[in-house]
């Protein structure tokens with residue numbers, strides 16, 4: 025598979041499609057639609073503070089969270105880009121209670137892909153000019169083409185994903201994704217609106233010295249997590265590690281994938297299932313982590329093996345450099 029640096033994303037998609045002789049080009053069109061919507065949202069994010077895109081919209085979403093104007097804007101742009109290109113038969117989003125079926129009961133509609141999306145990740149950082157992101161996950165439907173998509177199509181274990189990725193709107197805007205053949209990162213050249221292959225074959229370093237967790241919740245964490253945080257802070261061997269927490273999953277995960285580190289959003293006495301959503305936050309990041317030689321667990325089990333039961337279910341999430349996640353698991357297992 026070609027990883028020529030400074031390849032544009034468009035060239036990379038075409039070049040790598042030819043690696044799959046039976047490919048219909050649908051997945052390429054889908055990634056292209058996401059690329060387009062990412063540029064539109066990036067443009068709006070960069071104007072935050074200048075245009076009326078900061079603050080709440082005055083509605084709450086299914087999670088009971090105040091919806092930010094940019095949450096709603098990003099949701100519309102990604103859904104529109106996918107619907108207008110007639111390449112998916114169903115979409116589920118953090119910002120919508122139910123999934124959307126797209127003419128899926130029209131037998132002429134031969135589309136086989138569904139998309140799950142967190143249109144704007146790190147919403148609490150929008151108004152304070154800290155990097156935010158978008159997360160997406162793609163599956164083949166399991167119900168027959170030409171029949172209505174059902175909840176079953178969305179409640180697939182993460183290991184069934186055919187593609188997953190994220191966009192980080194930070195000091196530069198990057199699109200990072202996998203189709204199960206490694207992870208590649210593309211940086212947007214804003215002057216010409218083109219994504220270039222800047223980070224070929226991204227890999228988590230085997231270990232690192234960054235731990236990422238909202239320590240404000242420390243007293244509510246279970247003993248295994250508390251012990252691991254103490255282990256990270258202990259003056260011993262290559263420790264203490266350094267603590268970094270942006271509060272945007274995409275940005276925290278991205279930094280740790282480049283530098284080596286572990287991200288933790290544990291369950292606690294106040295959030296029994298943790299905070300992050302399995303289907304459009306944890307599964308796509310877990311697919312990327314594993315494709316980049318990292319690990320992603322939710323306590324005992326591998327995130328990608330978890331069989332979902334609800335569209336917006338939450339799950340404890342631990343992901344990052346292999347050796348650090350394995351060490352954390354040792355601490356968690358002591359109390360399981």
Ligand SMILES: O=P(O)(O)OC[C@H]1O[C@](O)(COP(=O)(O)O)[C@@H](O)[C@@H]1O
Nearest residue numbers: 142144145146147148238271272273
């Ligand atoms: O403020 P907390 O509790 O530490 O939570 C931060 C986490 O919540 C999130 O903002 C949840 O995602 P959304 O912003 O998409 O709802 C993650 O990006 C982030 O890692």
Ligand SMILES: [Mg+2]
Nearest residue numbers: 142145146305
């Ligand atoms: Mg999110």
Ligand SMILES: [Mg+2]
Nearest residue numbers: 118142144145
């Ligand atoms: Mg979100």
